[in-house]
Structures are given as C-alpha cells and as structure tokens.
Amino acid sequence: MSTATLPDRTTGTSGTARQRPSFVGTGLLVVGAVYCLVPVVWVFMASTKSSSELFSTFTYAPSGNLFSNISDLSSYRDGLFWRWMVNTALYAGVGAGLSTVVSAMAGYAMAKFRFPGRGVLFNVLLAGVLVPGVVLAVPQYLLFAKLGLTNTYWAVLLPSLISPYGIYLARIYVSAAVPDEVIEAARTDGAKDLRVFSSIVMPMMVPGLVTIFLFQFVAIWNNFMLPFVMLGDDKLFPVTVGLSGLLNQGSQQPAMYTLVITGALLSILPLLALFLLLQRFWQVDLAAGAVKS
C-alpha cells in the first residue's frame, strides 16, 4: 500500500514469535472498521429502495431499484444533479489546486527565507484557522455583492483559495523535505528564485502537496455555508447545497428522500475513488513536521 513512501515494517527482521497474529488487536481494529462502515453500507442499501420501501422495509435489506433511482435522479429537472456534480468538481478541484500552489509558495517563503514580518505574518495567517466559515459567510457575501460577484463561480472559488491550514502544512513540509543545501546549489548554478521553486522545491514536496490538495479539496467540499449564501441560481450549486434543497422543500412538498440518498451515494463515490488513488501520500505529521522520504 504505502511502499512508495514508507518501508513496510511487517516485512522486517522480526522473529516468528512476534509475528504471531494478535486476535485481540485484530478484533479491535476490525470492530473500528465495521463501525465506520455502518452508515456507508446503509446508504448503499437505502439507495436501492423505492420511496415507499425506504420507509417500510428493514433498513439493511436491499432492493432492486438502484438503477431506477439513478435514472429518476438524472431526469430531475433535466439532469441538474450531474451539473451539480460537475460544479462540485470545479469548485473543489480547481479551488484546491490553486490553493495548493498559493500555500506552497507562502510555505516555501516562510520556511526558507528570513524576512522582516515573517513571524507576524505567519501568526496572523494561522489565526485564520480560528474563524469559522459560518461567521464569514455573511460579510463575504456583502463584500462580494459590492463587487458584483455574487451568484457567480467566482463567489465560491475565490474565498476557497486561501487555506491557513494549507500554508501551515506547506511550511512544515518544505522545511522537512527540502534541504537548504539543494536550494543553495541551485542558486550557485544561477537559477532564479521562481525557477528554484518550480523545478526544485515543488517536485521535492509532492507528497506534501498531495496532502494539502486533498485537505483543501475536502474542506471546500465540506463547506456548505459559502455556496449556500452566495448562490441564487441552482445551476451553479455544488452537490451538497443542491441535495439539501431537495430535502428542505418547505412544508408544502414532500422531501425527496430517495433522490437525496441516491445523490449522496453518487457524490461520495468519486471522492472515495480519489482517496483510494492518493491514499499512499496521506501522511500528516502535525507536530514534528517530519515526512520521511
């Protein structure tokens, strides 16, 4: 699994006695895994049910309506759901990508340069972690409205580009993964600062960049308030806001539970695939800042 970045300790030189499997340990770990699977399995099962089965049959009993549910969802308002999926990919993908670059640049500057204001700047940026998105949503809306940017892609993308946490992680990764000597050598060869950054520093911190990317990706995908407040046109919604709308229909209409559950399943799947693909990069050492390579 993690062979590219971590030597697997199981294949070490330990004696056979210590290789004896621990039933208690394995049991505990499997119980933890099962606990984490409970709601996920439920959403798989529930999305195979028709709307009346959803509320009348045993929760974990599957049924055969998955494909008709998917086709109902796809035909809801001419395939609006898929538009939401594309929007989500755009907000989270582009947002996280650009945010990673911004964080890497800032992190690099703060890890490898000494400059007046560095300490203050870092503290101020980091204090941004303390401010919850719910609190920022309204003033951000009022500010964006002045600029005429509400109800556009920019309204969601721009505030997603700054990630105090990403800058924090980037600083850790750069100082851990990029030795000063390498940068110095490049400079001696006459490389400019930007070139040092793009062709020496960035490649050396790829695992860190992937982590920051995923981190910010999840953060954007989790941020419900920002798009909820900023967007009026449902063609611009990300999938979370769209699904929540299907659920909160007001008192005069039934909530579309079947569509919401099927939509929830379909929207989690791509993210799970992304995680599977990139999981070997997932190492976050918050305290020591050590990424072994």
Added chain:
Amino acid sequence: MRRSLRGSLVTLAVSALLLSACGGSSDSDSASGDEAVKPGEKVELNFWSWAPEMDKTVEAWNDTHPDIHVTVNKQDGGDTAVTKLLTAIKAGSGAPDLMQAEYQALPTLVGSGALADIKDDIGDDVQGHFAEGVWSAVTLGTDAVYAVPQDSAPLMFFYRADVFEKYDIDVPTTWDEYAAAAKKIHDEDSKQFLGTFSSNDAGLFAGLTQQAGASWWGIDGDAWSVAIDSDASKKVASFWGGLVEDGVIDNTPMYTPAWNSALNKGTQVGWVSAVWAPGVLAGNAGDTAGKWKVAPLPQWNAGENVTGAWGGSSTAVTSQSKHKAAAAQFAAWLNTSAEGVKALATVSNVYPADQQNSAAALTESPEFFENQDDFYDVAASVAGTVNSFTYGPNTNVAYSAFNDAFGKAAQSKKASSFTEALATMQSQTVEDLKSNGFTVK
C-alpha cells in the same frame, strides 16, 4: 519595507471596509429606479420560486410574451429564500426581479425595503380576483400593493377513511369529537395516532389559533400589539398539550423519516393540514393512495364554519428590479389570468388564491384522492371561511421561539408546559420588537 507593507495592508483593508460599509443605502436608491425599455428590446426577469415545476408553468408566459422573458431559479422552501433576499437587499445587489413570498414573510420584507409597491403597475381589476382577507395580506392594510396573491392554504382535516370505518368512528366535526376519536383509535391500537404535535411547524400552530380567533399581531395606530398568548391561543395550546399529555397523539416532529414511515405504515392515521396536503402524502406515503379522505377542520363550537391557514404565498416584485412594470405585469398574469391560474393549479400543483379562475382550473380531485370526487368542492367551501390574521414584522423571531419553547413542551408531555411555552413566545417576540425600536402596545 516592513512599515510600508504593513501600512498598505491596513489602508487596503480599511478602504475596502468603508467601501462595503457605506455603499448600502446609496446603491439601493439607484437600483430602485425603473429603467425604460426600448421598443423591441427583450426584458430578462429573474424569478425565485420554490413551487414545483414553476419553470414549466412560466413557459406558457414566455411563449406568448416574446419581449419579456422570465427565468425561474428554484429555491429551498421555507425561510431560506427570504433570508437570501434580505441579504441581497442589504448588500444592494443580487436580488431577483420577482420572488415567491409567503404571506407571513411580507411584513418583514416590506419593513426591510425589499419589495416594490406595484399598485400602479397592475390593472385595477386584479383586486377583484381575491377574497378580502387574502388581499389585505398583500397590502398590509396600507394603500400600497406589495404582491399579488398566488396560493391560499386553508386548513382541513385529512384522515384514513379505512381506519375510521374499521373502528366505526364518525368523522369529527368538533375538536371534542376529534379528541374522542384520537383516544378511541389509540385505545384500539396503541401504535396508532390520529396526529402528532410538531414543534417544527409554527405555521400550522398559528393557523390553528387563527381558527380559534387569535391574531398574533395587530396594528394600533403607530404601534404594534402582540397577542400570541391570547385566550384563543391558550385554548388551542392546552387542547393539544392535553392530548399529548394523555398520550393519545404523538409528540414527534412532522417531516422526518420517522413521520413518513408512520404515514406509510399506517400508524399516523390523521393529519390536520392544508389544501396542499395531497402532494405531501403522495410523496411520503405513496402506498396509502386512495385510503385518505378530507373533511373541513373540526370546530370549537358545533355548527360554526371557520378555519385558519398554513402557508400560502404571493408573487412579489423586489425593490432591486430594474423592470418593475414588466415584472408586475407577469405577476398579475401568473395569478389572475385563466391561463396562468390553470398552469399554477395543474402544473405546479398549488391551490390558486384567485377565485374567478380556480374553479375552472380545478375540475378533478388530486390523483391521491381519486376515491373522493368532491375534494375541491370541500376545499372551495372552506377557502372562504379563513379567519383574519395579522402577521408581524418579526414573525421569524416568533416562529423560531416556537421551535425551542414548544420543542421542550412536547418533550415534557405536560399540558401546563404548552401554555408556558406560549408565554415564552410572547415575551421573546415583544422583547425583540422593543429592542429594535418598535413601539409596542
């Protein structure tokens, strides 16, 4: 370098702050002007609505009005669209031209300057399409007209006819009979309830007190009065509190998966709701189609014939619209033309407030009630009996106070805490009005 960087950051921040802080009032002034439309130019209107299939309903207008094109942006139901509109008004831009607004939200919206007065932009004959009570909801008792009524939602009583037949119960015509029926049903099968008291639906509770003669707010010259804990409201609160205390009706909220399941499984066998209920029942309890019937709401005094309302909404033109006249023209068409009303009733599934065209539009019972031919006759017979009711400028505060106070009361299952909850609502609502500088009598 250090100083200049810090200095410029502060300048940037402060100037942006001033920009955002001071722009508000001047912007909204300039935005409220109606821009003249040149002949042959196409007007684009945005319409925020949460009614189902509103975009299809609007197609009929777009087909016949090539110079005024209306685009529907579907919104979440309930408070969220109002919130978004108020935020956009505060920001000075971002509001749509037209907005579906529930009657109870109108005083708040008008007070925030969110809605335009369209009195001069709609025809004189529009008023004649609506019952007096409905019309006063869109004028707020002033000379202005802030919206065109769209749908009305008189309360009725929905029940499982098969269950009533099985236990040999007559359809209740008074609340006493309702209580007796609820007890009988729960005695026959301890899992069955004739209803639930839901702390999530202040609108329903307000409608029930409306039937009993309450009006939560009132205008007294230049002052507001608040009568949430009036005797009429107390009567309603202790009635439902008593039923919950006796355990003959349920105390869990409506519109939850548990409630859907109970409707579907037949453990919730009655529902006090409004005329739009068939759509909700069909969506949540499809298996019980053809088993439900509707009757007028039970009365407090035998022989009376009054009801309240739960929901109902209007089409308003926002103060930020640059094409107020065109927008008002559309609002009038949607809610008073034969074509618009028919589309509202058959495509968007709402019960039109228009009295002249709705009979022609509503000829057949909803599919879910195909066992009851006279569904819309019952509806029409109660639609004119809605008691008058005044909503206040902080209805939203009263409603959120309801959620918390009655949530606790429903959980405690004590009739006395229901009337205490009413007092809590009253004091919170009055306090909020006062702290905002309203005169309260």
Added chain:
Amino acid sequence: MTSITSEPNSGTVRRVPDQTPPRRRSRVPKAPYAFVLPAVFLFVFSIAIPILYTAYLSLRTVKVEGLGLGPGARTEVWAGLENYAGTLTDRDFLSSVLRVLGYGLVVIPVMLGLALLFALLLDSVRVRARRFSRLVIFMPYAVPAVISSLLWGFLYLPAVSPFTYAADQVGVTLPQPMAPGLVLFGIANIAVWGGVGFNMIVLYTALRSIPTELYEAARIDGCSEVQIAWRIKVPIVIPSLIMTSVFGMITTLQVFAEPTVLRPLTNNISTSWSPLMMIYRDAFTRNDIYSASATSVVLAVATFVLSFGFLRLVQNRAFAQENR
C-alpha cells in the same frame, strides 16, 4: 522533529540571518514577499476584510420608526457595546457555550483515544487486516458533515432505525440517541465517526517516524508489544496528540452542521444548541446580523484564548529548527 533536528542549521539560504547588522537592511530580498503575496492578498480579501466588517457590524444596530413598514423606516445606527452586552448576558448563549464545552469533553478524548488505539494497532506487526481497516476507518473523512448527519439521523430515528428493529426482534429496548439526555452523545458520535480516521492517520504518521531500532532494543530487553506501545510509542507521539487536540478543540467549538441537520428530527435540539447555531439563527432566521456579529466576535475571541497557549507551544516545537 526526529528527522530534521539532526540537520545542521547552515543558514546559507537565509540571506538575512538573525545576527545581520542593521546596515544590511537595504538588502532585504524581494523574493519572499513575492512568494507570500498571493496568500496575503487572498487572506486580506477573503478573511481579514470580512472579519473587520463583522467587527464593524457588531457595533451597529437597526432602529425602526413607527410600524417599520414604509421605505426607509429602518435605519442602521451605532449601538456601541449594546450587542456585546446582549450576547454576554444571554442565557441561551451561555448555556450553549457550556453545552459545547461538555460536548468537547466527550468528543475530544473519545476521538483521540480511538485514533491513538487504531494508530497503535496499525503500527503493530501482530495485527492483521491493517490495510483494509486503515482505508475504511479513514473513509468517513470523505463524507461531508451535512451528508453524514443525514445518514446517522436515519439510523437514530426509532421508527426507521435498523438497531431498534433488531433489538425489538430479540425483545431488548435500546437507549434512543436523540432522547433528551443522550442527544449530546448522538451528535458526538457523528463527529467521532467523521474525525477518528483523520486523526488516526496523523498519529500513525508520527509513529512511523520512530526509528525501528528503538523497538528492537526494547524487545531484546523483554518488553511486550503492549509495553512498547505504552512506554515508547505513546510518549513519542505526544506532540502530535497535543496538535490534534488543538485542532479538535477548534472544530468542537465550531460544531454546527451535525446538530443543524438533526434538529428538525427531534424536539431535543434547540435553535441555540451550539453558539454557531445561535449565530446562524440570529443572522439568517431572525435577520439580526448585528447581534450575530457580536456573538461571532465573542466566540472567535474565546476560541483564540483557549487555543492560543497550544498554538505557541506547537510553534515552538514544530519550527524549533528554523528559529534557532
């Protein structure tokens, strides 16, 4: 820390080392400023200005004339510290703060305890099914809180819950996770479910940076796996635990999505259950953005005070090698 501290602090890259005399000030490099510029610009635009604006709004309020119906009947005026006085004396606010602190005392130890347990198990050679478990336990991190709360809500409601159903079949009555006394634990469970995997990865990463030789030596001395875990591994990951606690604390004080999604399902979650829900209610339902702003500022300051000590501590540890 372990892998970097050994590096010599050459300082060659730093053009202006600490001991630089003042006369060389003019040679301050432009490059680092260019690198931090995008971040600074975005920070000012998306975070700093909105925060300043919130602070401004917290000092304002709306005054109404007459019935408040005509245009211009509501005007924004200075309120001084009125909104703050209102927030700090609001019993709902104070009880929501206490409730959330209690919630934090449940969530953080349970979440980090489980995360540490799983991380140690993942790091143990004797445990099987590690690859599978690591992936599965981490998976909930990919599920947005809005969706995970909806899923758990279904599992909590007695009428549709498979657990209640199964318990009924065998004649057992289960405690209801949304009952008055238990709803805090019901919400905590969702947070633990969503957060344990991420923290597990953090701690696991820290464990993998421990040199294997340490264990070998301990094993030769006759230590059992459990003793190694408790005496060697746990002390070494304590810095990571401190960091995860800080971030756990910040997220806990900001709990919002889970109770908001569950609220319509039960009578037992009020609209001011957590401070952030109250801010949301005031700003969005009650349209009183001014009180909401004051409450936001109070909450942000409280969060800052609580986590400030931790942050300093962490910085000193994490960047010790740079700042020396």
